[in-house]
Amino acid sequence: MSVRLLQGRYDAADGWRENVEWPPAPSRLFCALVASAPTEEERRALVWLERQQPPQVWAGHLPDQARFRSDRFAVTNKISGKGGSQSLPGRTTAPLTRVSGIPDADEFAFVWAQADPPAQVEKALAELAWKVPYLGRSTSSVAIRVHTTPVLRPEWTPYTPVALGERATTALGVPYPGYLDALNRAFDQGGSAWDVRRTIGYTTPDAPTVKEPRVVRGPFGAMMVFAFGRDVVLPSSGELLTLTDKLRDTVMARIGQDIPGQVSGHAEPGRHHVGFVGLPEVGHRHARGAVHGLAVVLPQEVDPEAAQAVHRALVEEPLTHLNRGYGPVFPLTLQAEASNTRALDPARWSAPPTGSRVWVSATPLMLDRFVRRNSDPTDIIARSVVTAGYPEPSYVQVSQAPLTPGAMLRPRKGTYPAGRPRRWILHARIEFPEPVVGPVLVGSMRYLGLGLFEPRPTERPRTAADDRALPKEAVNALG
Numbered sequence: 334m335s336v337r338l339l340q341g342r343y344d345a346a347d348g349w350r351e352n353v354e355w356p357p358a359p360s361r362l363f364c365a366l367v368a369s370a371p372t373e374e375e376r377r378a379l380v381w382l383e384r385q386q387p388p389q390v391w392a393g394h395l396p397d398q399a400r401f402r403s404d405r406f407a408v409t410n411k412i413s414g415k416g417g418s419q420s421l422p423g424r425t426t427a428p429l430t431r432v433s434g435i436p437d438a439d440e441f442a443f444v445w446a447q448a449d450p451p452a453q454v455e456k457a458l459a460e461l462a463w464k465v466p467y468l469g470r471s472t473s474s475v476a477i478r479v480h481t482t483p484v485l486r487p488e489w490t491p492y493t494p495v496a497l498g499e500r501a502t503t504a505l506g507v508p509y510p511g512y513l514d515a516l517n518r519a520f521d522q523g524g525s526a527w528d529v530r531r532t533i534g535y536t537t538p539d540a541p542t543v544k545e546p547r548v549v550r551g552p553f554g555a556m557m558v559f560a561f562g563r564d565v566v567l568p569s570s571g572e573l574l575t576l577t578d579k580l581r582d583t584v585m586a587r588i589g590q591d592i593p594g595q596v597s598g599h600a601e602p603g604r605h606h607v608g609f610v611g612l613p614e615v616g617h618r619h620a621r622g623a624v625h626g627l628a629v630v631l632p633q634e635v636d637p638e639a640a641q642a643v644h645r646a647l648v649e650e651p652l653t654h655l656n657r658g659y660g661p662v663f664p665l666t667l668q669a670e671a672s673n674t675r676a677l678d679p680a681r682w683s684a685p686p687t688g689s690r691v692w693v694s695a696t697p698l699m700l701d702r703f704v705r706r707n708s709d710p711t712d713i714i715a716r717s718v719v720t721a722g723y724p725e726p727s728y729v730q731v732s733q734a735p736l737t738p739g740a741m742l743r744p745r746k747g748t749y750p751a752g753r754p755r756r757w758i759l760h761a762r763i764e765f766p767e768p769v770v771g772p773v774l775v776g777s778m779r780y781l782g783l784g785l786f787e788p789r790p791t792e793r794p795r796t797a798a799d800d801r802a803l804p805k806e807a808v809n810a811l812g
Contacts, residue, residue: 334443334458334479335441336357336362336443336468336476337476338436338439338473338475339476341435341439342433342434343355343357343395343434343435343468344472345468345470351430351617352400355392355400356392356505358506359390359506359508360505360512361506362477363382363512365468365477366382366458366461366462367513368465369465370461374453374457375461377457378450378453378454378458381450381451382445382508383511385448386447387494388446388494389492389493389494390442390443390492391489391491392438392489392490393436393440394490395434399434399435400432401432401433402430402431403430404429405431406427406429407427407429408425408426409427412424413425431470444483455479455481459478459479463478465477490538491538492505492535492537494533494535495534497533499534500534500540501533501536502534502535502536503535503536504533504534504535505535507531507533509531512529515529516529529673530673531673548686548770549688549724549767549768550770551723551769552634553608553632553774554633554635555630555679556631556679556772557647557648557667558627558667559627559629559652559665559668560626560666560672561624565663565664567623567624569623569624569741569745571741571745572624573782574744574748574749574778574781574782576611576627577782578781579655579656580627580655581780581781584607584629584643584646584652593636593638595632596643606632607632607635607639608628608630608774609627609630609782610627610630610774610782611628611696611782612627612628612676613739613740614675614739615740616738618738622739622740625674626677627655627665628679629643630772652667653665683771684771686770687768688767688768688769689768689770690767690769691762691763691764691765692764692765692771692787692789693736693761693786693787694735694737694740694761694762694785695737695785695787697741697784698714698761698775698776698784699777700757700758700776700777701713703756703757704757711729714759714761714775715729717776718763721774721776721784723775724765725766726764726765727766728763731760732759732760733759733760736761736762744758744783754777758783763775773786774786
């Protein structure tokens, strides 16, 4: 299917609406076809299309100087005494970001190289493609045509799907079996196409070959993720410890007698325990730190009896809700597949298979020993990282304030579990000399979700010269 931009401009944003999406995602084309498919014959053709292997994308280059972004405020339908809109008194406003790009070629193509459509399917798709008025926003008008003998043009670069675990240069949404039904359900429930989107990696022939460094796996492995129900008001991150402590108590109550030491936290010294963590929304400029769900994190070297006990308590007898004994009862749903809600995706907390050298605290960490208030906790945090089972960091930045958007300052007063020591709570950014695969949990009460780190894109290792170029206050930002 070839797509021609009638005005030469492509108006569509990536998942976080921060940058223009390029190359265009196959899932975006599929959604445009769905929106223009009123007949049963055309929908049967789309079912055939979603069952094919992910297509290649042939597209031109979109240089940085041809990418545009505008940030402004839009009037909403909400009413407030304070107002916000100067032209419509009483109506509030909300920030609105628009992105677009002008590629060097005004045409691109989605190519199913191995597909062999029946004549009836080909005809239905060709007629359907004519009906699509735009791709992305309504300002991005297009003309789409179906071809059976595509030709790669000199100005195009082919983007090819890669297998899971292989190095990719970008990730794009793709159709998958059942995608049409998933879109219909999302529409009926008032959801978005992003809620049912799945992405895979794509690469280009000119992608540089990089010698991968040695990757270190952390002490934690599989995450069993439970999402809060759609109709519930998401708790703030300040409630984290009340949620994770109750989750731990619930799991142990469901196991009953003979609770394995790795679950109860009474395993022999040196053995890692099962972790109970909250999954906050952090890391982007609109993040507010709301907890989207909970997770049970199993150690890499978990005993079979501990893993089986957790499985029986959570899966064989499904955990459907969490009741703290006060406030709302939170409905829970076990996520059998990777979620499109970023906070609920295990890969979001473990980093890619290639690992990450840079990790930033999404929840504050509690020091695992008492220190003087006027002392420098940098070395203590570095030792805490090693104690938690990770390599010794090459660099540690410490801050009393969060270092990533949306991260909570500290747990709400009165939420700390009874009988636990209260030590200094800080945020940190740590860099390892080699990539690490998480999840990364550091410090005291890490098994209850404090000291959960998020991976950041890997940069070159920091050197002593970098530290000498910064004032000490910037290296150790203690407030």
